[in-house]
Amino acid sequence: MGGYIGKIIRVDLTNKSFKTEALDMELAKGYIGGRGLAERYYANEVNPMVDPLSPENKLIFATGPLSGTPTPTGGRYMVVTKSPLTGTIACSNSGGRWGAELKMAGYDMIIIEGKSDTPVYINIHDDEISIKDAGHLWGKVTSAVTKELNTELGDKVKVATIGPAGEKLSKIAAVMNDIDRAAGRSGVGAVMGSKNLKAITVRGTGKVKVSNPERLKEVVAACNKKIRENGVTGQGLPTYGTAVLVNIINENGVFPTNNWQQSTFHGAEATSGETLAEKYLVKRVGCYGCPIACGRHCKVDDLEAGGPEYETIWGFGADCGVSDLGAVIKANYWCNEMGLDTISAATTIASAMELYEKGYIKPEDVDGVPLEFGNADAVIEWTKRMGEREGLGDKLAEGSYRLCEGYGVPEFSISVKKQELPAYDPRGIQGQGLAYATSNRGGCHVRAYLISPEILGLPEKLDRFSLEGKATWVKIFQDFTAAIDSSGLCLFTSFAMGAQDYADMYNAVCGTDLTGDTFIEAGERIWNIEKVFNLEAGIKPEEDTLPTRVLKEAIADGPSKGSSAKLNEILPEYYEVRGWDNRGIPSEEKLKALGIK
Amino acid sequence: MKIEVRLFATLRENRGKVLHISLNDGETVREVLNQLNISPEEVAILLVNGRDGLIDTALEDNDVLSIFPPVGGG
Ligand code: SF4
Numbered sequence: 001m002g003g004y005i006g007k008i009i010r011v012d013l014t015n016k017s018f019k020t021e022a023l024d025m026e027l028a029k030g031y032i033g034g035r036g037l038a039e040r041y042y043a044n045e046v047n048p049m050v051d052p053l054s055p056e057n058k059l060i061f062a063t064g065p066l067s068g069t070p071t072p073t074g075g076r077y078m079v080v081t082k083s084p085l086t087g088t089i090a091c092s093n094s095g096g097r098w099g100a101e102l103k104m105a106g107y108d109m110i111i112i113e114g115k116s117d118t119p120v121y122i123n124i125h126d127d128e129i130s131i132k133d134a135g136h137l138w139g140k141v142t143s144a145v146t147k148e149l150n151t152e153l154g155d156k157v158k159v160a161t162i163g164p165a166g167e168k169l170s171k172i173a174a175v176m177n178d179i180d181r182a183a184g185r186s187g188v189g190a191v192m193g194s195k196n197l198k199a200i201t202v203r204g205t206g207k208v209k210v211s212n213p214e215r216l217k218e219v220v221a222a223c224n225k226k227i228r229e230n231g232v233t234g235q236g237l238p239t240y241g242t243a244v245l246v247n248i249i250n251e252n253g254v255f256p257t258n259n260w261q262q263s264t265f266h267g268a269e270a271t272s273g274e275t276l277a278e279k280y281l282v283k284r285v286g287c288y289g290c291p292i293a294c295g296r297h298c299k300v301d302d303l304e305a306g307g308p309e310y311e312t313i314w315g316f317g318a319d320c321g322v323s324d325l326g327a328v329i330k331a332n333y334w335c336n337e338m339g340l341d342t343i344s345a346a347t348t349i350a351s352a353m354e355l356y357e358k359g360y361i362k363p364e365d366v367d368g369v370p371l372e373f374g375n376a377d378a379v380i381e382w383t384k385r386m387g388e389r390e391g392l393g394d395k396l397a398e399g400s401y402r403l404c405e406g407y408g409v410p411e412f413s414i415s416v417k418k419q420e421l422p423a424y425d426p427r428g429i430q431g432q433g434l435a436y437a438t439s440n441r442g443g444c445h446v447r448a449y450l451i452s453p454e455i456l457g458l459p460e461k462l463d464r465f466s467l468e469g470k471a472t473w474v475k476i477f478q479d480f481t482a483a484i485d486s487s488g489l490c491l492f493t494s495f496a497m498g499a500q501d502y503a504d505m506y507n508a509v510c511g512t513d514l515t516g517d518t519f520i521e522a523g524e525r526i527w528n529i530e531k532v533f534n535l536e537a538g539i540k541p542e543e544d545t546l547p548t549r550v551l552k553e554a555i556a557d558g559p560s561k562g563s564s565a566k567l568n569e570i571l572p573e574y575y576e577v578r579g580w581d582n583r584g585i586p587s588e589e590k591l592k593a594l595g596i597k
Numbered sequence: 598m599k600i601e602v603r604l605f606a607t608l609r610e611n612r613g614k615v616l617h618i619s620l621n622d623g624e625t626v627r628e629v630l631n632q633l634n635i636s637p638e639e640v641a642i643l644l645v646n647g648r649d650g651l652i653d654t655a656l657e658d659n660d661v662l663s664i665f666p667p668v669g670g671g
Contacts, residue, residue: 230667231666235668236667240668244668247605248642248665253647274605456668
């Protein structure tokens with residue numbers, strides 16, 4: 001069978017040993033690969049009540065069957081574990097080249113167990129695997145680690161590493177790869193840090209086998225054509241990156257500002273994708289095998305760095321009231337260096353600014369850098385302090401929920417299941433609100449990107465204020481996204497491609513005869529095992545909700561003024577569409593029908 | 598009547614960011630696109646005062662019309 005290598009690495013850090021084993025192809029049939037297959041392995045092997053930062057937790061790096069093949073955007077990998085931030089299943093997805101390289105080295109997944117007594121890194125060069133001392137790398141920022149390992153092991157080696165934030169167990173720490181790509185969300189970097197694992201380096205010189213190369217050529221040509229001809233993937237994303245959304249979301253009046261106290265931002269134009277392109281953009285960059293190339297490289301003063309993405313611009317910009325795009329680029333750079341998730345880091349600073357504004361954090365607590373909304377220096381300085389857990393940065397490193405709860409005002413944390421919400425106010429985008437509330441990894445936009453139909457009009461325009469049909473839309477988007485994540489491709493391809501396109505590519509690569517429907521059904525299976533895991537991990541059904549401010553207060557200003565979240569009206573319908581009971585617990589019949597039980 | 602037009606992304610090229618346009622009563626978004634030499638196919642998102650608009654939406658005095666080409670992804 002093409003696509004799959006059929007081999008995984010299992011590392012026991014406690015005993016500093018490893019072995020390779022065959023991939024369970026029966027499981028691969030039902031769960032595709034990447035997110036789904038790694039989660040199935042994880043749930044089979046780990047007690048859901050495990051302490052995420054204990055040696056008993058496991059950490060899986062997984063590619064999909066299409067990673068490392070000639071399919072468009074086949075460079076992705078996913079990090080699966082239990083999140084120290086949310087207590088749910090975590091699955092963080094990253095681009096760059098590292099994922100494709102792991103496939104070419106000859107592995108579908110790495111399962112990491114136990115905990116090393118001293119800092120180590122794992123080095124993989126085709127058949128050679130070793131666990132090496134990382135004492136000289138500990139404490140270093142991610143670009144320094146990458147450079148040092150490239151000097152030691154050669155330029156062609158791809159590096160995934162944590163920064164100081166992961167070492168110091170920040171609950172919002174990311175795993176960084178290829179310098180500026182991040183498996184960002186849910187604190188997966190802290191799990192890596194808890195195991196004393198600093199980095200994983202990979203060099204692969206093999207090829208991923210394809211079952212039907214002729215057919216694949218045809219299918220890839222057809223998909224690339226769709227990507228080229230689609231307005232978003234062929235024009236919008238390549239020209240402006242994701243940052244172009246700043247003005248769109250602000251013009252709709254759903255652009256959260258000053259820790260979600262307002263929903264339009266006076267500094268939107270100053271921090272927009274258009275301004276980024278005009279003043280700061282140096283070049284466009286793409287991940288492995290990507291015809292879209294949405295990545296950016298920007299320069300401000302002496303600093304040239306990757307990013308920033310839309311979510312990051314919003315977080316350090318509008319949400320912190322900062323209209324200085326140069327400062328946002330610098331804060332983004334420091335997130336990457338420290339190995340922090342940009343969404344959670346920025347919004348945690350925003351919540352600290354509200355704590356400061358309302359007198360919970362005192363001027364004497366801030367060591368000379370006031371946490372005032374609009375303070376451009378603060379977003380840079382507090383990112384560094386958070387990464388190093390310096391002073392009050394120690395509390396910020398726990399994420400906004402624990403920070404605000406510590407002051408007795410958890411409602412200042414704009415999060416779902418303790419993970420911070422991204423850059424779209426769901427009070428004016430009802431389907432996105434449902435998607436946030438029901439996301440299996442807490443506050444997140446890429447479990448189901450309803451912005452696509454509700455704002456961008458893709459694949460068709462829905463009324464963003466209406467609930468009609470949204471339960472079904474959310475379910476389908478969740479399932480479809482889970483399947484795409486599991487295939488090893490980038491979610492952005494779905495602006496141009498439908499389920500059948502993915503099935504066609506999968507079939508050509510793997511020699512199967514999947515249909516678009518069975519592809520989406522695999523996504524549904526994956527969604528259900530995530531939900532079951534979360535329930536068994538102690539996440540309560542009532543936690544499918546939105547932050548207090550979002551639920552109780554209407555939008556205060558701008559074109560969406562007065563609109564409020566209607567989550568409670570639609571949640572029962574969503575559970576029904578899912579085939580779950582009225583509390584949101586998957587029914588036995590549903591699980592049986594999906595072949596889970 | 599007078600309206601404000603906000604253009605974004607590639608639509609700004611040779612046109613500018615914010616324009617003020619005079620229209621006759623009852624005229625629609627279509628007239629604005631004509632005046633600005635923007636073909637309907639170039640338009641992906643149309644907002645009138647921040648709410649979804651259509652090519653045939655009739656405009657009123659002081660309306661704000663925001664026009665975007667195909668863009669997206671977060
Ligand atoms: S669309 Fe962007 S994020 Fe996705 S693979 Fe291409 S460059 Fe990477």
